[in-house]
Amino acid sequence: MTIYQNIQKAKLNGEKLFAVLIDPDKFTIANTAAFILKVNISIATHIFIGGSTVDESSTELLVQEIKKHTILPVILFPGDVSQITNAADGLLFLSLLSGRNPEYLIGKHVEAVSKLRGSNLEVIPTGYVLIDGGVKTAVSKVTNTEAISNGNIQTIIDTAKAGELLGMKLMYLEAGSGAKYPVFEEIIQQVKNELNIPLIVGGGIKSVSQLEKAYNSGADMVIVGTAFEEDESFFEEIQSSLFYTQKL
Numbered sequence: 338m339t340i341y342q343n344i345q346k347a348k349l350n351g352e353k354l355f356a357v358l359i360d361p362d363k364f365t366i367a368n369t370a371a372f373i374l375k376v377n378i379s380i381a382t383h384i385f386i387g388g389s390t391v392d393e394s395s396t397e398l399l400v401q402e403i404k405k406h407t408i409l410p411v412i413l414f415p416g417d418v419s420q421i422t423n424a425a426d427g428l429l430f431l432s433l434l435s436g437r438n439p440e441y442l443i444g445k446h447v448e449a450v451s452k453l454r455g456s457n458l459e460v461i462p463t464g465y466v467l468i469d470g471g472v473k474t475a476v477s478k479v480t481n482t483e484a485i486s487n488g489n490i491q492t493i494i495d496t497a498k499a500g501e502l503l504g505m506k507l508m509y510l511e512a513g514s515g516a517k518y519p520v521f522e523e524i525i526q527q528v529k530n531e532l533n534i535p536l537i538v539g540g541g542i543k544s545v546s547q548l549e550k551a552y553n554s555g556a557d558m559v560i561v562g563t564a565f566e567e568d569e570s571f572f573e574e575i576q577s578s579l580f581y582t583q584k585l
């Protein structure tokens with residue numbers, strides 16, 4: 338079964354997915370074995386790798402090291418074409434739908450094709466919607482685009498729906514790494530009501546209560562990065578989540 342088929346199956350069965358995001362820029366490769374052991378015994382179902390500004394070779398080295406220690410799918414969540422490596426299992430082929438920078442709507446994708454040709458990566462077209470999380474995020478700076486205001490719910494819904502109508506297979510609502518507050522529950526609920534494709538939510542989630550709110554509002558998959566970078570004891574905290582027993 339492909340990564341995407343597994344995500345669809347989980348959505349259908351109401352099983353909640355959880356990805357730990359590792360930013361190669363903020364991670365010491367020597368810590369890989371110990372960190373991935375914690376990931377393996379946690380509620381995590383996926384590992385995402387990516388960052389807004391990452392040195393070319395570091396993603397590949399890190400992915401190769403991670404693959405030695407886990408059977409979880411390793412999925413690239415790239416900030417740039419340079420982060421694409423065949424060592425991973427899958428790639429979120431992201432379109433920054435909240436912005437109007439053609440480079441992040443089609444330009445980078447064209448550049449990526451020469452790297453993807455002949456690769457075994459499972460490429461998953463994903464709509465990426467940046468929503469104001471209370472701070473100016475790295476995504477916003479790097480892509481030179483603005484997040485959609487969290488008060489502008491209709492625009493967020495219409496943006497996500499347009500992505501689905503364009504054929505995207507996943508929709509990612511993003512408050513940005515290190516956001517002051519995560520995507521609001523009302524936004525997740527309303528987007529969920531409109532979409533048929535699986536919904537990913539991330540950015541600023543640092544507590545079990547925020548994690549459960551995201552799931553209860555309709556997120557099929559939640560992504561957490563910063564909370565683990567700041568304190569790995571978050572792995573123990575999330576084991577108390579209601580969703581722990583639902584690990585695939």
Ligand code: 1GP
Binds near residue numbers: 516542563
């Ligand atoms: C960022 O959504 C992810 O792209 C995760 O955000 O680092 O705030 O958990 P955090």
